[in-house]
Amino acid sequence: MSAITVQIPTALRPQAGDHEMLEVEGESVRQVLDGLCQQYPDLGKRLFKNENEVNRFINLYLNDEDIRFLDQLETKVKPGDELAIVPAIAGG
Amino acid sequence: MDTPDPQSLDRYHRQMLLPGFGEAGQKRLAESTVLVLGCGALGTVAANMLARAGVGHLVIVDRDFIELTNLQRQILFDEQDVEDSLPKAEAARRKIARINSQVRVTAVIEDINHTNIERLAATGEHGPVDCIVDGLDNFETRFLANEVAVKHGIPYVYGGAVGTVGMCYAILPHTESGDSPWEKAGRATPCLRCIFEQAPPPGMNPTCDTTGVLGPVVSIVANYEVVEALKILLGEYEVVNPTLLSIDTWANTTRQLKVARAYEVGNCICCRGRSFEWLAGQYAGGTTTLCGRDAVQLTGAGENRLNFEHIAARLRSHGEVKLNNFMLRAQITDMNEPFELTLFNDGRAIIKGTKQPARARGIYAKYIGA
Numbered sequence: 001m002s003a004i005t006v007q008i009p010t011a012l013r014p015q016a017g018d019h020e021m022l023e024v025e026g027e028s029v030r031q032v033l034d035g036l037c038q039q040y041p042d043l044g045k046r047l048f049k050n051e052n053e054v055n056r057f058i059n060l061y062l063n064d065e066d067i068r069f070l071d072q073l074e075t076k077v078k079p080g081d082e083l084a085i086v087p088a089i090a091g092g
Numbered sequence: 093m094d095t096p097d098p099q100s101l102d103r104y105h106r107q108m109l110l111p112g113f114g115e116a117g118q119k120r121l122a123e124s125t126v127l128v129l130g131c132g133a134l135g136t137v138a139a140n141m142l143a144r145a146g147v148g149h150l151v152i153v154d155r156d157f158i159e160l161t162n163l164q165r166q167i168l169f170d171e172q173d174v175e176d177s178l179p180k181a182e183a184a185r186r187k188i189a190r191i192n193s194q195v196r197v198t199a200v201i202e203d204i205n206h207t208n209i210e211r212l213a214a215t216g217e218h219g220p221v222d223c224i225v226d227g228l229d230n231f232e233t234r235f236l237a238n239e240v241a242v243k244h245g246i247p248y249v250y251g252g253a254v255g256t257v258g259m260c261y262a263i264l265p266h267t268e269s270g271d272s273p274w275e276k277a278g279r280a281t282p283c284l285r286c287i288f289e290q291a292p293p294p295g296m297n298p299t300c301d302t303t304g305v306l307g308p309v310v311s312i313v314a315n316y317e318v319v320e321a322l323k324i325l326l327g328e329y330e331v332v333n334p335t336l337l338s339i340d341t342w343a344n345t346t347r348q349l350k351v352a353r354a355y356e357v358g359n360c361i362c363c364r365g366r367s368f369e370w371l372a373g374q375y376a377g378g379t380t381t382l383c384g385r386d387a388v389q390l391t392g393a394g395e396n397r398l399n400f401e402h403i404a405a406r407l408r409s410h411g412e413v414k415l416n417n418f419m420l421r422a423q424i425t426d427m428n429e430p431f432e433l434t435l436f437n438d439g440r441a442i443i444k445g446t447k448q449p450a451r452a453r454g455i456y457a458k459y460i461g462a
Contacts, residue, residue, distance in 0.1 A: 007343075007345070009257070010254075010255045010256065010257050010298075010340070010342075011254075011255075011297055011298050020343045021343075055290075056288070056289040056290035057231075057288055057289075057290045057291060057292040057293075057297075059287070059288065059349075061347070061349050061350075064335075064347055064348065064349050064350050065350050066287075066349070066350070066351065066353070066354065068354075068357075068358070069353040069354065069357045069358070084338075084347060084349075086336075086338060086349065087292065087297060088231060088252070088288040088291070088292050088297070089252030089253065089254055089257065089258060089259045089297075090229065090230055090231045090234075090252060090254070090291075090292055090297050090299065090461055091229055091252060091253055091254030091255075091297075091298070091299055091300040091303075091305060091461075092130065092132060092133060092134040092135075092226070092227060092228055092229050092251060092252050092253050092254075092300070092310065092313075
C-alpha cells in the first residue's frame with residue numbers, strides 16, 4: 001500500500017481533526033477516501049452524498065486533475081500523489 | 093493641483109507601457125462596460141481597480157447598506173458612509189467619481205435575481221456588457237450570472253473568498269453560434285456549472301459573516317479577477333488563465349486546477365445542453381412577505397436537509413440560538429437591527445424584523461449561506 005497526501009479544505013477541517021493535510025494509504029481514490037472517512041466519520045458525511053457519489057458541490061483533484069475526468073473514484077494513486085478536496089467557495 | 097483633462101490618457105501612463113495596452117488598448121478600455129455583481133468585499137476591490145484602470149462604464153449592483161463590520165475589507169467605504177447609512181452601490185459610485193472622473197458609474201440598488209439579471213447584463217454600449225465581474229456572496233446568484241454569460245456570450249470572471257481561502261476562474265463561454273472572438277481564438281473555457289455541478293446547500297459552507305474573512309484574501313482574489321477582466325477587455329484571450337486558481341493564504345498553497353476537460357467530457361446541462369434552469373427561475377428561492385407580521389418567508393431551494401448543529405454552532409457568536417428537531421431559531425443583530433431567524437429543516441426560513449424580501453434574502457445569504 002502506498003501513502004498519498006490529502007489536502008483538507010478549511011471548511012472541512014473541523015471534521016478532520018483540524019488537519020490541513022493527512023497522509024492516507026490506498027491504491028485508488030476510493031480506498032484513500034474510505035480510509036480517511038473510517039478515521040473521520042463526520043468528514044465522510046460531509047463529503048459523500050451516498051456510498052458511490054461525492055456531493056456535487058465538492059470536487060476532487062488528483063495532482064490538480066479533476067478525478068471526474070480520470071477514472072472517477074476508481075482512479076489509481078501512487079506514492080507522492082496529492083489529492084485535493086475542493087469545495088465551491090461561496091463567500092465574497 | 094490641476095484638474096485632470098477629461099479626455100487625457102496621462103494618468104494611465106504606467107499602464108500603457110505594458111504589453112497589450114498602449115494607447116489603442118487604453119481607448120478600448122474606455123469604451124468598455126463591466127457589470128460588477130455585488131459590491132461587498134470582492135466588488136469594492138474589483139470596482140476600485142477597474143475604475144483606476146480606466147474602464148469607461150461600470151454598472152455596480154448591490155442590495156445592501158454599509159455597516160461598520162464592512163470596513164475591514166470593503167475598500168471603497170469609510171466611517172462617514174456608515175454614519176450616512178448609504179447603499180453600497182451609491183457609496184461606490186460617489187467614491188469612484190472622486191477617484192476617476194473619466195469613469196461613468198451606474199449604481200443599481202437591487203436584489204439580483206432571475207427577473208432582472210438579463211436586463212442588467214444588457215447595459216453595455218451596444219447591448220451586452222463586455223464582461224461580468226463577480227462580487228457575489230452566494231452560489232444561487234453565481235449560477236444565474238453563469239447562465240447569463242453562456243446564453244448571451246458574455247465573459248464572466250468568478251471569484252469567491254471566505255476565511256483565509258479564495259478562488260478565481262475566468263469563463264470565456266461557449267456560445268450557440270460559436271463565433272465569439274475567444275472561440276475563434278480557440279480559448280473558450282468550461283462554464284461554472286461544468287466545474288461545480290450544484291450549488292452548495294444552505295448552511296453547508298461557511299460564510300464570511302459566520303466564519304470570518306481575512307481582508308487581504310478578498311483583495312487578492314478580486315485583483316486576480318480584475319487581471320483576467322482586463323485581459324478579456326483588451327481581447328488578449330490567449331493569456332487568460334484557463335485554470336481554476338485556488339489559494340489558501342494560511343496553509344501557503346496555491347493551486348492551478350486543470351478544468352479544460354470539463355466541457356468536452358462533462359456534458360454540462362448549461363453550456364452544452366443550453367438549458368438555463370436558474371434563469372427560468374426553476375431554483376429560485378421564493379419569498380413571501382407575511383401579512384401583518386413584519387416578517388418574510390423564504391422558500392428553501394436546496395434538496396439537502398439542513399444540519400442544524402453546524403448552523404447553530406456558527407450562529408451562537410451572534411446571539412441566542414435555540415433548536416429542536418424541526419426548527420432552529422436565532423436572534424441576530426445585523427446593521428444595528430434585531431432579527432429573529434427561524435429555519436425549518438426543509439430549508440425554509442422566516443425572517444422576522446423586516447417586510448422587505450431583499451433584506452430577508454440578504455440576512456439568509458449572510459448567516460445561513462447558499
